[in-house]
Amino acid sequence: MSEPALAPRNAFHGVIAVWIASLVTAVLLAVLLPEDVRIGWLLIAFGVIVLASFAVQLAYGRASGFIVRIAASVMGSLLLMGLVSIALGLAALASAV
Incomplete structure (x- = not known):
């Protein structure tokens, strides 16, 4: 009898980690x-x-859903x-007035 395959890790956690990194960086x-x-x-x-x-998804x-995860x-x-850039632009406009 063969053993059941382990459930793969959810790769969308990497998408959310990249989003958090980009927000913190900005x-x-x-x-x-x-x-x-x-x-x-x-x-x-x-x-x-x-x-x-790319590094996180690699x-x-x-391989399945790689392009979708990178795009997301x-x-x-x-x-x-x-x-964040829009907020900075609006803040610059408000301070100029």
Whole structure:
């Protein structure tokens, strides 16, 4: 009699981990950097987050749904970092008035 296969780990935990990392990174960059260099560093951070999403999903070692998980990681990170950028832009506009 063969043994049942173990249930694989849920790979979407890696997606949520990348989202949290992107939100924390964006907020830290918003707080720590001056206004004139902030957008450039947000773009660099997003590139690092994209690479991190590939690394996290490759670490799971599951081929099924790989593209969907990468897309979810990258699009969620883009949305979160975009919302932080919008908030920063609105704060800059409010302080200029």
